[in-house]
Amino acid sequence: MTHIDYFFATVSPFTYLAGTRLEEIAAKHGATITYKPLDVLALFTRTGGTAPKDRHSSRLDYRLQELRRQAAKAGLPINLQPAFWPVNPAPSSYAIIAAQNAGGGDMAALVHGFTRACWAEERNIADDDVIRDVLKSAGFDPKLADSGLLTGAETYARNLEEAVERGVFGVPFYITQDDERFWGQDRLDDLDAHLEGRL
Numbered sequence: 001m002t003h004i005d006y007f008f009a010t011v012s013p014f015t016y017l018a019g020t021r022l023e024e025i026a027a028k029h030g031a032t033i034t035y036k037p038l039d040v041l042a043l044f045t046r047t048g049g050t051a052p053k054d055r056h057s058s059r060l061d062y063r064l065q066e067l068r069r070q071a072a073k074a075g076l077p078i079n080l081q082p083a084f085w086p087v088n089p090a091p092s093s094y095a096i097i098a099a100q101n102a103g104g105g106d107m108a109a110l111v112h113g114f115t116r117a118c119w120a121e122e123r124n125i126a127d128d129d130v131i132r133d134v135l136k137s138a139g140f141d142p143k144l145a146d147s148g149l150l151t152g153a154e155t156y157a158r159n160l161e162e163a164v165e166r167g168v169f170g171v172p173f174y175i176t177q178d179d180e181r182f183w184g185q186d187r188l189d190d191l192d193a194h195l196e197g198r199l
Contacts, residue, residue: 002031002195007163007173008111009040010092010125011085013078015172016115017070018185022174023108025188029195035100035107036159037093040171043160047169053086070186077120084124091145092125094152095135098144101151105139113138 004026008015026033041051052060064080071078092114099110113134117123123130132142163173167181174182174191182191193199 002029003177004031004033004191005036005166005175006033007036007038007159007168007171007175009043009089009171010037010096010111010114011087011089011118012040012115012171013067013119014070014185016078016112016119017067017074017076018172018188019074019076020108020112021185021188022172022191025192025195028192031195033107035096035111036162037089037096037156038159038163038171039089039093039156043163043168043170046160046164049169074185076116079120079122082118083122084126085118087118087124088126090126090153090156091128091131092134093156094149095131095145097152097155098148099135099138099140101148102140102144104141105135107138110134110138110140 004022006022022033025031043049044051052063055063067078067080096107096110096114099105100107114125117130117134118125125131125134128145131145135144136142166175168175170183172185174187176191176194180194182188182194190199
């Protein structure tokens with residue numbers, strides 16, 4: 001059985017636009033997934049990237065066009081100027097870490113639930129009530145929002161360090177068991193092809 005390490009950020013629109021395609025591809029190939037939420041702005045700082053607020057206007061304009069096009073291709077609604085963004089990604093990330101450790105729910109629904117809340121539903125994913133609701137909707141105990149905070153913080157920090165060490169520089173980012181790396185939701189077809197042995 002093969003394995004995929006999935007590095008992502010709950011505040012990333014491109015993580016949102018990945019939908020649940022990673023999980024569909026993993027199921028097709030019998031692959032397991034480890035979810036590794038991280039602080040994408042800290043990742044940019046460590047790997048030569050630039051935060052959106054600091055990018056040239058031409059890059060920002062292109063980003064908005066690309067988000068609109070990619071959302072249309074994925075069949076997903078998107079608000080290009082969400083009410084609660086930027087937002088602190090740590091609380092939702094800690095909840096994902098706690099849920100992965102606890103098991104018993106749908107991790108794909110959980111990750112997509114947080115990103116959808118931010119990018120399509122005008123919800124604040126740093127709000128405790130929103131976090132509990134997304135956990136519950138994905139089949140997890142909503143009390144996970146209030147537990148394992150120290151473990152969550154430690155794992156969140158470790159995920160960033162691991163990402164830097166393994167060549168991750170943006171999100172979503174997928175690394176296979178044989179160290180093939182795929183950056184962006186628009187490379188999921190390539191990941192699928194690799195797992196099939198075609199790439």
